[in-house]
Amino acid sequence: MSRVVIIGAGMAAATTAVSLRDGGFDGQVTLIGAEPVLPYERPPLSKEFLRGEEAEPRWVRPPDWYRDNAVEVRLGTRAERLMAAERVVELEGGERVPFDQAVVATGVRNRRLPIPGVDLPGVLDLRAVPDAEAIRAAVVGASKAVIVGMGFIGAEVAASLRQRGLDVTVVEFFATPLERVLGPELGRAIEALHRDHGVEMIFRDAAERFEGDGRFEALLTKEGRRIEGDVAVVGVGVEPMVEAAGQDVPIDNGILVDATLRTGVEGVWAIGDVARHDHPVFGSVRVEHFDNAMRMGETVARNLLGADEIHDDPHWFWSDQYDEQVQMSGFATAWDQTVIRGSVEDRSFAAFLLQEGRLLSTFGMNWRYDVRRSMPLISAAAHPDPALLADPDVDLRDLQPSGEART
Amino acid sequence: MSQWVKVGSAGEVGEGEILSFGAGERQVAIANVEGDLHGFDDWCSHQQCSLAEGDLDGTIVECPCHGSQFDVTSGEAVQGPATDPVDVFEVREQDGELQVLLTQE
Numbered sequence: 001m002s003r004v005v006i007i008g009a010g011m012a013a014a015t016t017a018v019s020l021r022d023g024g025f026d027g028q029v030t031l032i033g034a035e036p037v038l039p040y041e042r043p044p045l046s047k048e049f050l051r052g053e054e055a056e057p058r059w060v061r062p063p064d065w066y067r068d069n070a071v072e073v074r075l076g077t078r079a080e081r082l083m084a085a086e087r088v089v090e091l092e093g094g095e096r097v098p099f100d101q102a103v104v105a106t107g108v109r110n111r112r113l114p115i116p117g118v119d120l121p122g123v124l125d126l127r128a129v130p131d132a133e134a135i136r137a138a139v140v141g142a143s144k145a146v147i148v149g150m151g152f153i154g155a156e157v158a159a160s161l162r163q164r165g166l167d168v169t170v171v172e173f174f175a176t177p178l179e180r181v182l183g184p185e186l187g188r189a190i191e192a193l194h195r196d197h198g199v200e201m202i203f204r205d206a207a208e209r210f211e212g213d214g215r216f217e218a219l220l221t222k223e224g225r226r227i228e229g230d231v232a233v234v235g236v237g238v239e240p241m242v243e244a245a246g247q248d249v250p251i252d253n254g255i256l257v258d259a260t261l262r263t264g265v266e267g268v269w270a271i272g273d274v275a276r277h278d279h280p281v282f283g284s285v286r287v288e289h290f291d292n293a294m295r296m297g298e299t300v301a302r303n304l305l306g307a308d309e310i311h312d313d314p315h316w317f318w319s320d321q322y323d324e325q326v327q328m329s330g331f332a333t334a335w336d337q338t339v340i341r342g343s344v345e346d347r348s349f350a351a352f353l354l355q356e357g358r359l360l361s362t363f364g365m366n367w368r369y370d371v372r373r374s375m376p377l378i379s380a381a382a383h384p385d386p387a388l389l390a391d392p393d394v395d396l397r398d399l400q401p402s403g404e405a406r407t
Numbered sequence: 408m409s410q411w412v413k414v415g416s417a418g419e420v421g422e423g424e425i426l427s428f429g430a431g432e433r434q435v436a437i438a439n440v441e442g443d444l445h446g447f448d449d450w451c452s453h454q455q456c457s458l459a460e461g462d463l464d465g466t467i468v469e470c471p472c473h474g475s476q477f478d479v480t481s482g483e484a485v486q487g488p489a490t491d492p493v494d495v496f497e498v499r500e501q502d503g504e505l506q507v508l509l510t511q512e
Binding site: 041043058060061291294316318320325327368369372373 | 427434449450454455456457460471472473487488490
């Protein structure tokens with residue numbers, strides 16, 4: 001194995017390069033990134049960077065690192081397709097880059113609303129640095145923002161724009177913010193937070209048309225509302241950028257990889273947001289978390305160096321909205337019991353999501369330790385006693401994987 | 408104005424160990440490096456993670472989340488992704504108590 005080509009230049013891709021060098025790999029490493037800038041951390045784009053508190057992106061590694069570590073970085077270069085039989089990646093323009101091992105880390109793109117007016121100036125979305133810069137520029141002198149969708153991106157953008165002094169109205173299809181992730185009960189806690197900060201929220205409605213004379217002026221909704229604003233930001237989910245993986249790699253809502261992050265094609269791996277991996281506890285999942293992208297980069301580098309390691313990280317992510325800190329670990333799409341430790345009303349709590357007694361996921365708001373301390377229980381598919389989970393005096397680290405208190 | 412605040416008992420933090428204590432509005436991690444106690448903010452300056460639950464190697468604590476490293480004697484970030492330092496606190500053991508010096512602003 002003398003040449004590793006990494007398609008993508010985000011968190012997962014850059015971490016792969018870093019971990020390969022840290023692991024002693026002395027072959028060629030090439031990063032091919034469609035964006036024209038070095039790898040950076042995306043989370044601040046909806047927070048500190050959007051609010052103008054940080055002028056520069058947070059680089060994953062300083063620019064010198066790539067040169068000092070002989071990592072070739074080809075920026076502003078789109079990989080057209082991976083040709084498995086020929087062992088080459090074809091770039092736009094036709095150049096072919098040979099590889100011995102290829103790692104696909106192309107990430108996701110924002111879903112676009114297929115409705116009239118979506119191309120109007122002033123209708124924006126957020127994924128990359130230029131998007132965040134465009135929103136920053138658009139809100140200068142603006143007084144009102146309309147946000148479509150209230151998942152994490154919509155909620156964080158709403159918070160940041162409120163903090164910049166704009167009036168904010170959000171239109172969300174579900175009955176609460178983040179309902180698909182958190183369920184309605186916890187979603188209402190997020191709703192209350194935003195309401196207290198003056199965000200106007202309209203639920204069970206959806207965007208039908210953006211209007212404006214050469215520039216965004218109003219959003220018309222399916223329920224017949226007309227919401228005026230100076231700028232609109234759309235956050236309605238993402239889709240994996242699978243195209244560069246080529247014809248031979250199995251794809252189904254992401255590039256399918258096994259527990260060691262291998263695709264079905266020898267010498268081709270996939271990681272990060274684009275990869276739907278076979279998780280030993282959660283089954284086949286694709287997530288869009290900073291932390292998971294980083295850890296997959298570490299795992300794939302170790303496996304490229306021969307470790308044959310299973311990626312069994314229990315997943316963890318955070319969100320900052322106003323001065324509130326939110327975290328979540330694990331993975332749950334359905335649960336039949338929610339156990340609260342702390343106080344939802346006081347916005348200081350952990351919520352444990354269980355299905356048939358098994359801990360799947362933990363959500364926390366301004367509750368520092370238990371989201372992470374529950375991760376070994378999630379990894380062990382533990383069935384902890386709800387009374388112990390609810391008791392703040394019980395240290396989760398003292399619970400056995402069976403969920404019993406340690407004696 | 409500064410004030411010593413009791414957070415625990417003398418001898419509670421063993422050598423090579425880090426424990427986390429509530430101290431007023433703050434959560435302070437206290438590390439024992441070869442018998443010397445060092446207090447610092449128990450929250451990584453990068454993202455939402457407890458440094459007390461990380462590993463201590465000499466005077467360097469490594470965040471369990473993203474691997475940022477801080478010198479517990481100064482709070483300085485010595486390895487990224489964190490770039491900002493964490494606050495540090497004076498710690499002493501007196502009259503059988505573990506105490507942290509808090510400054511009110």
